Amino acid sequence: MMNGTIRKAAVIGSGIMGSQIAAHLANVGIPTLLLDIVPKELSEEEARKGLALDNPAVRNRYAASAIAKLAKIKPAPLYDPSFASRITPGNLEDDLSQIAHVDWIIEVVVENLDVKKSLFEKIEQYSKPGTIITSNTSGISIDAMAEGRSAEFQKQFLGTHFFNPPRYMKLLELVPGEHTDPELVQSMKQFCERVLGKGVVIAKDTPNFIGNRIGTYGLLVTLQEMQKNGGYTVEEVDAVTGPAMGRPKSATFRTLDLVGLDTFIHVADNVFHQIEEGAEKEVFRTPEVLKGMAQRKWLGEKSGQGFYRKVKGEKGNEILALNLETLDYAVQQKPKGASLEAAKAAKGTTEKTKAMISGKDRYAQLAWNILKQVLIYSADKVGEISDSIQDIDDAMKWGFSWDLGPFETWDAIGLVRSVERMEAEGLLVPAWVKSWIAAGNTSFYKKDSGSLYTANISTGQFKEVKHVPEIISLRNLKEQNKIVKGNSGASLIDLGDGVACLEFHSPNNAIGEDILSMISQSVDEVGRNFEGMVIANQGKNFCVGANIMLLLMEAQDEEWDEIDNIIHTFQSTMFKLKHSLKPVVASPHKMCLGGGVEACMPADLVLANAETYYGLVEVGVGLIPAGGGCKELTQRASQSVKLTGSDLQPYITQIFETVGMAKVSTSGHDAKRLGYLRATDRVVASQDHSIYEAKQAVLGLARSGYEPIPHDKIQVVGSEGKAVLQLGALGMKQSGYLSDHDLLIAKKLAHVLAGGDVPAGTLVTEQYMLDLEREAFLSLCGEPKTQQRMQHMLTKGKALRN
Known part of the structure; x- marks a missing residue:
């Protein structure tokens, strides 16, 4: 296969992500086989029906149950409930041989390297030559998963990191391994954009890839700034880091509640354990307050409470916010401040962000302290997580709903002026950024004669962004x-x-x-x-x-x-x-x-x-x-x-x-x-x-x-x-x-x-x-x-x- 068409697919792993990836493939008309392990014991309902462990309904239970649940999930994973019929349930013992008839196999099992490697060994035995094989891992090395597999397997293998929920989140990170066929990467990019409706970025095989690397860093430095300077409440931080800075309404702590604290800690730990000692590693060390909340099972919406908790009061439902010092909940208060009001009154993300960071009050200081670190970190990771500043920007816009990516934000607030402010405050700005400015450049992007150009750090020159005729602006x-x-x-x-x-x-x-x-x-x-x-x-x-x-x-x-x-x-x-x-x-x-x-x-x-x-x-x-x-x-x-x-x-x-x-x-x-x-x-x-x-x-x-x-x-x-x-x-x-x-x-x-x-x-x-x-x-x-x-x-x- 890669004539641009995937006619049939298989998804292995029917958990939340696996079943919803299968649902999105079904959405676009791709018949999909959904496989999972065989249950080791009967459920109460199966026992009441008199079924035995060798009954197909029992053996396919996990996949079949996942498909049935698709109709109940909100927001709906399927464009139309009838599309569930395009997904066929099966199990890894009886039906793995059927992957010989598919064009694309997506692994979505537990985030454990040994489990994944064992599964890929079995997949290689049954998949036909030319089949695309991908992992939906959120941070495990692609090369590590492919180790020990044949040259043909490694050529057809890469990461396809869908963001959750797969139907609604635009971002899809493609992560080639060392031996992945470059033509396959480009073909998959075009297919996933055109057929699946995704925004695709090419990430390097590094911990957490692009979106989760920068997004997790941003959330952690926000929490650290809050604790370092003290006195900021959960509501105040969310007021600063939401629409006032071109970020979604969920801002910082509502986002963590939506993601789930356990999931976030796992993602942060993945970077912490894979990078060398130093300042960056310390940022990814899970803060004690998060550990404490996780131990109490205050994981966010999935557990009924996290940084926020909804309760019934005299006037109906009330939202309580957590005090991180006392770990008590109180009715949330609406923050008020000159910089917040200025950002609210400003038109457009550029002007809002400028207003937010240029104020003189404590909210403006918090906004700037967070933003400057995220911008410097993003620049420091160019070449490591991606060679393209545009892919980094797109990953944050499509995966985290930022209005502007970090480099677009830098342009918006004034590249030269903001770098001068950072250095005056003692921050170490990446050498390539300083060289870029020294060469006379005042932005990372520019337009000329209708064409868009972006900074290319490998050459130190602007590079024209390739025009895609099928995308009309x-x-x-x-x-x-x-x-x-x-x-x-x-x-x-x-x-x-x-x-x-x-x-x-x-x-x-x-x-x-x-x-x-x-x-x-x-x-x-x-x-x-x-x-x-x-x-x-x-x-x-x-x-x-x-x-x-x-x-x-x-x-x-x-x-x-x-x-x-x-x-x-x-x-x-x-x-x-x-x-x-x-x-x-x-x-x-x-x-x-x-x-x-x-x-x-x-x-x-x-x-x-x-x-x-x-x-x-x-x-x-x-x-x-x-x-x-x-x-x-x-x-x-x-x-x-x-x-x-x-x-x-x-x-x-x-x-x-x-x-x-x-x-x-x-x-x-x-x-x-x-x-x-x-x-x-x-x-x-x-x-x-x-x-x-x-x-x-x-x-x-x-x-x-x-x-x-x-x-x-x-x-x-x-x-x-x-x-x-x-x-x-x-x-x-x-x-x-x-x-x-x-x-x-x-x-x-x-x-x-x-x-x-x-x-x-x-x-x-x-x-x-x-x-x-x-x-x-x-x-x-x-x-x-x-x-x-x-x-x-x-x-x-x-x-x-x-």
Whole structure:
């Protein structure tokens, strides 16, 4: 194998990581064999059933049980629960010979070198020549595991360190051994990026590789700074080391609670026992406070308490924080300080970090004391853990959710100025950094003529980052003056080859007048001068919906004509988009809600990222979809009935339940199950490749002789069907599931989805359905309880039941 395709895989070890790696392989359509050891004794349930130890159900128990548990784990490891059928359970005694039929074998057993070596000896006996064999170790030497194996085995062997949970964490570290085929490493990198949707970095075979080496160091120096200077609480440290410094909300101690203190200590010990005596070794020595907590079994979330503990109080659940001096818990306090406030007020990670470390208070001092050590350590490890500063940066962003990697952070705060400050404080800055600055360089990264360059320490020169055609950066294209049209909310960007991309870039990508105007202009522009259009962006979320604030303000001012005009403009823009003269492909990712879904529905094809959370959620703010969402779903149901001759009512009832309960998909595949996506729509695993894939889809549609979507009439269930829907809603009200206002919304929704008070089977136009949507939406805007729901969503970020 390595023609770029892995058709079948085997995962050995069905623990948390093994089963979830198998689940992710199943997610992308790779049938996977999951093997584990044979149980030595019957479980109570097996004994009650009268099973014997030689029964296959008993012998495969560990793997089969792990597969069954996948459906219960939160967050879900599978894109769709049905994908569990792609995983076959087995055991190492009866089924190891089956690995002769797979292309990739992943070992995920206990982190013990002897156990792993013994297993690889057996694997070599059964695997076919050319099979890729990898270990998911988090820190054991690749070469040590391959010792004693054949040259062929060592050529095909490397580390593939998935971060937990494998579905959601982008980082995958590839760790070649001394004898690993370099071509295999590159092929695996491309495969794991494109097919598995991972961000891949190449790590050297050193303790803990890249991410855990620097991440563990950062957490330990944070704890040491806290104890060295004294007086800092757990809450204060987390306030400093979270979003204020471009790090995740879990910051330091919440992260340790999530990881598990036992796991963290194991990772730290792995470095401690493998490096030479000195200052670095002392950093990785487990602090006594962590040892004490581990002895008490205060391991974090897995044990119910760690640095934080949730308890039930008079006002509901309360979060208590641990006092590391007394080991007592108390209600957590929110830290306040000038530097924290300055960081909070600053825009963007660069400005936040600058504000945090340049202050004069104790929080600024803590931030700087931590950051300077992490930056110096990262620079000191270049060449040892990786030759690429970009891989180090990417590892920390993808594996630890940092907004900026260490070298990007150094550039952000000012390389020359910060090094001067470090040296003035007596720190030893790595020689290569000082040489780099002495050569006249003021940053580790630079852009020139649209190309990105990074520092190459082996040459002392900038090195151009290889452009990957399949990864399209809209930011780079805009820097290259590829914007065709634009305003404050959206831009039309030339992707090349006759394809344009409509990018939303308003706050939260919420749809307002500016985006609607640019959609309309883009349809005209593409119709004249392009082969087709992609709708995509590279923001945190694709689109959170329409601008609720604007609607609420207009409703409170009783500007009904203005609201009617807003909805009419939204509807007419989506109608124009749907009937574009050129093909349109939408590529949503992450949160795509309400109006965002309605902006995708008119497209000829939707290529959703696997991690797309997609749904019409207007009911949550007391409204119904009115940008064409109801019309589109009803029309699709009508088209299905026309093709199959089946009854329309069940389709409409399902839509009523989905929209009425504001269901949101848990993945792109789940959006298909819910009926938001069509059978012809597709799911793409890699968000990095999604715009490229959408562009290719546009070109494919254009080359196949594209014809605009026809103006088909819609068959509706009418007044009879409406009665069925409303009866169901009334039953839910009587059972206590709906409030009076919920019932009012449900009746309005039923009226629209049924096509109003016309006879069942009536054929209506798209505009007729849009008019029903708009009338219902407008009437609900006038309801005080709907306005309360809108206000609550804006202020609290969650739905109000009133």
